[in-house]
Amino acid sequence: MANAFELEDLTKKFGSVVALDKVTLAIPERRVVGLIGRNGSGKTTLMHHVVGLQLPTHGRCTTLGEPAATLGSEQLAEIGVVWQESRFLDWMTVERHIRYVASFYRRWDREREQRLLHELELETNKRVGTLTPGNAQKLGLILAVCHHPRLLLLDEPMSALDPISRRQVLAFLLELLHEDEVTTVISSHVLRDIEEIVEWIVCLDRGRVSVDCSLDSLQERYSEWVVTSARPLARSFEEPWILEQRTNNHKAHLMVRDAEDRIESFEGKYEVQVHSQPLNLERIFPLLHHRRNP
Numbered sequence: 446m447a448n449a450f451e452l453e454d455l456t457k458k459f460g461s462v463v464a465l466d467k468v469t470l471a472i473p474e475r476r477v478v479g480l481i482g483r484n485g486s487g488k489t490t491l492m493h494h495v496v497g498l499q500l501p502t503h504g505r506c507t508t509l510g511e512p513a514a515t516l517g518s519e520q521l522a523e524i525g526v527v528w529q530e531s532r533f534l535d536w537m538t539v540e541r542h543i544r545y546v547a548s549f550y551r552r553w554d555r556e557r558e559q560r561l562l563h564e565l566e567l568e569t570n571k572r573v574g575t576l577t578p579g580n581a582q583k584l585g586l587i588l589a590v591c592h593h594p595r596l597l598l599l600d601e602p603m604s605a606l607d608p609i610s611r612r613q614v615l616a617f618l619l620e621l622l623h624e625d626e627v628t629t630v631i632s633s634h635v636l637r638d639i640e641e642i643v644e645w646i647v648c649l650d651r652g653r654v655s656v657d658c659s660l661d662s663l664q665e666r667y668s669e670w671v672v673t674s675a676r677p678l679a680r681s682f683e684e685p686w687i688l689e690q691r692t693n694n695h696k697a698h699l700m701v702r703d704a705e706d707r708i709e710s711f712e713g714k715y716e717v718q719v720h721s722q723p724l725n726l727e728r729i730f731p732l733l734h735h736r737r738n739p
Contacts, residue, residue, distance in 0.1 A: 447510070449474045449596050449628035450495050455504035457490055457652075464490045466652040467504070472630065472645075474595070477622055479639040479660070480632040481730060482649035488632045489529065491649065492598050495630075496524055509596060522550055525594035525627075527585040529601035535574030539584060542573050550592035558591045564613055578605035586614060590621060597621075599631040603638060611638065618642055636727040646726070648733050656733055660726070667729045668705065672697040674717040684711070688732050700724075700732055 448471045457465040465487045472478055480488050493499040494506045497513040506513040509520045516524075534542060547553040562569060565583040576584065582605050589597060603611045619642055621627060633639050646663050648656035656663065672678065673696050680692060682699065686707070689700035704711075708719045724732075 447474050448472060448507075449476070450506065450508040450513070452491070452494065452506050453504055455494065455501045455506055457487075457494065457499065458502045463652050465494070465501075468649075468652070468654055470647065470654055470657065472628065472647075474628050475626045476628055476645050477643045478630045478645045478647055479636075479643035479726070480630050480647050480649070481636065481639065481726075483734070486649040487652040488649055489600055492526070492600055492630070492632070495596075495598060496521075496526060522592065523595040525589035525592065525597045527582070527589045527599045527602040529604065531576075531578075531581040531585065533573045533581070533584065535572070537573050538569065539567060539571050539573060539576070540569035542584070543569070543587065546588050547591070552592050554591045554593060558587060561587045561591070561617065564617070565610060579607060579610060582606060583610065583614075586617075593625055594627055597627050597629045599629065599633075601633055602631065603633065603635060611635075615641055636730055637725070640726040648730075650734060663729060664723055664726075665705075667700070667702055667724050667732055669722045669724055669728075670697075670699040670701055670704070670708075671720045671722065672699060672715075672717050673720075674715070676716070678717070679715070682715075702732065 452468050452470045455468045497516045567583045686704045691698045
């Protein structure tokens with residue numbers, strides 16, 4: 446399977462600030478990726494490089510088989526992007542803006558456009574500059590997906606949406622992934638939304654890739670142990686794979702990594718009972734930046 450895009454030893458500096466630090470990453474076609482990380486970790490900068498909006502200080506980026514810096518109209522027509530900040534012609538109406546953007550694409554899907562306008566309740570006679578942040582994000586999504594892109598980049602695409610609209614967008618994205626098999630990278634701080642649709646997680650930490658694995662394998666690595674004992678527990682446990690702990694007399698809650706095969710020996714060592722519980726992505730995320738993390 447070919448890669449939708451590749452970054453090789455890519456570094457991006459803004460003066461003395463290193464936004465991306467020797468990033469090597471390959472995203473295969475048709476993969477659905479959650480791009481996560483703290484604010485300032487380099488997520489948006491990475492997406493800018495994928496579409497050629499920014500050029501690396503060192504290293505290279507290849508998108509849809511071509512150097513990202515020299516993407517032509519043919520490759521750009523196969524990419525859809527929703528940026529966190531609106532990038533529209535504010536003086537146009539929604540209808541006129543859609544028609545303007547649609548004119549650049551041979552495969553514009555008018556039926557999909559009309560369905561999304563109806564489902565997302567976006568009024569086409571409104572001037573774009575008067576749209577609420579949530580409605581601007583709806584417009585951005587419509588403009589990004591109606592030409593059936595091969596690669597879809599979503600940078601905080603639902604941050605301004607109300608809960609009902611967010612559910613509608615998630616339902617549509619799941620449908621889109623099934624219909625088009627589009628390679629999708631979605632960056633969002635709403636990790637519960639990401640978890641519903643992605644299969645792969647890439648985490649950036651201070652410009653470096655700290656996680657690049659399937660969501661399933663990530664969830665297998667981290668868990669919460671509920672530890673109980675008939676006698677008072679130690680105030681703390683010193684095992685290096687325990688990332689966080691809260692102990693209260695006869696009960697403790699431990700956040701652990703790579704520890705499922707350690708339960709039996711831990712129970713025997715401390716004469717306790719352990720109940721292991723899986724963690725969702727929202728609870729795993731802080732552990733990815735734990736000081737004990739390699």
